[in-house]
Amino acid sequence: MLTDKFGRNINYLRLAIVDRCNLRCTYCMPEKGLSWIKQNELMTDEEMLRICSVFTEMGVDKIRITGGEPFVRKNSIKLIQKISELEELTDLSITTNGLLTEQYIPQLKKYGIKSVNLSLDTLDRDRFFKITRRNSFDKVMKTLDRLLQYDIKVKINTVVMEGENTEDIIPLVMLTKDLPVDVRFIEEMPFNGGETDISLKWNFTQIYSHIKDHFPEIQKTDDPKSSTSYNYKIPDFEGSVGIIAAYTRSFCGDCNRIRITPSGILRTCLYEGTGINLKHEIRMGKTDEELKNIIISSIHKKPKDGWEAEKLSLTASQIHQSMATIGG
Numbered sequence: 001m002l003t004d005k006f007g008r009n010i011n012y013l014r015l016a017i018v019d020r021c022n023l024r025c026t027y028c029m030p031e032k033g034l035s036w037i038k039q040n041e042l043m044t045d046e047e048m049l050r051i052c053s054v055f056t057e058m059g060v061d062k063i064r065i066t067g068g069e070p071f072v073r074k075n076s077i078k079l080i081q082k083i084s085e086l087e088e089l090t091d092l093s094i095t096t097n098g099l100l101t102e103q104y105i106p107q108l109k110k111y112g113i114k115s116v117n118l119s120l121d122t123l124d125r126d127r128f129f130k131i132t133r134r135n136s137f138d139k140v141m142k143t144l145d146r147l148l149q150y151d152i153k154v155k156i157n158t159v160v161m162e163g164e165n166t167e168d169i170i171p172l173v174m175l176t177k178d179l180p181v182d183v184r185f186i187e188e189m190p191f192n193g194g195e196t197d198i199s200l201k202w203n204f205t206q207i208y209s210h211i212k213d214h215f216p217e218i219q220k221t222d223d224p225k226s227s228t229s230y231n232y233k234i235p236d237f238e239g240s241v242g243i244i245a246a247y248t249r250s251f252c253g254d255c256n257r258i259r260i261t262p263s264g265i266l267r268t269c270l271y272e273g274t275g276i277n278l279k280h281e282i283r284m285g286k287t288d289e290e291l292k293n294i295i296i297s298s299i300h301k302k303p304k305d306g307w308e309a310e311k312l313s314l315t316a317s318q319i320h321q322s323m324a325t326i327g328g
């Protein structure tokens, strides 16, 4: 079992398999994209699989595939299949923007994927274009339908931004009336790959009181251990609502997660500037035992919370990394 120096059990790995993306969400990256990771710096399928295998032998039983957009990576479905076959894994899930996802849903079901996080910041076609800089709203909605048809649990991720999509909050809550989806409103974080600073007007408190004003009957439900969302339900609605205080960082005390970037960097906290590069260690010929020792010592140094991580590691320029290279 992997434990950090604060006694937190680390059993959840978020693996970003690519940094490239077919959208250009304003909160995540600039219009021109990023300076993408070079092919030889990107981990190969074999390296990713080896890292997943080493982690599962160390007690990780939950892996989320993310990116960039996971399905932009060549043959990502094959990699997902291989990861799904790891013996110790009990929970494999994916975060996707839904553009290329629909065609793979039958396979995802076959590989045992029970839950997909689908990013959708608005139910309005024009606002979708404004936020993502692409005209792909219908594709995302088709993916949503198909996931539900296949009885795959869907969590919708919505980043809330002043002046961009706050009028979507109530329509998105209404989506939970007849659909068994979990809509999660996320505080915007400063990871947009650019210069702009964010103004966090729509923090947890503001989002919650806005929903409560429209649905005074809203009820608090249980937050599973290590959940990043505060969870709610409108009585008699099929689905549920969550708020993720991603910027306020009020959930670090129960953190059970680590991240691997597409180039192989182990980040023990989202707000950490950098970390050890496991791909380099693999390419230098390290054995699994040696990799495990490196991982144990990195995890031991996992910061207490996102505030400490930011203070220890980030320079002003690093703050504006893109979420697409960190993995969300």
Ligand code: SAM
Pocket: 021, 027, 028, 066, 067, 068, 069, 070, 095, 096, 097, 117, 118, 119, 157, 158, 159, 186, 187, 188, 189, 190, 191, 192, 246, 323, 324, 327, 328
């Ligand atoms: N491309 C996939 C997608 O959009 O679902 C997976 C990668 S994306 C980086 C993972 C998650 O991070 C998405 O749900 C996205 O909304 C969220 N995200 C990206 N940039 C963010 C930011 N600056 N603040 C908060 N959440 C962000």
Ligand code: SF4
Pocket: 021, 022, 023, 024, 025, 028, 029, 067, 068, 069, 097, 119, 323, 324
């Ligand atoms: Fe792409 Fe996801 Fe970033 Fe949007 S949030 S630009 S879909 S990686």
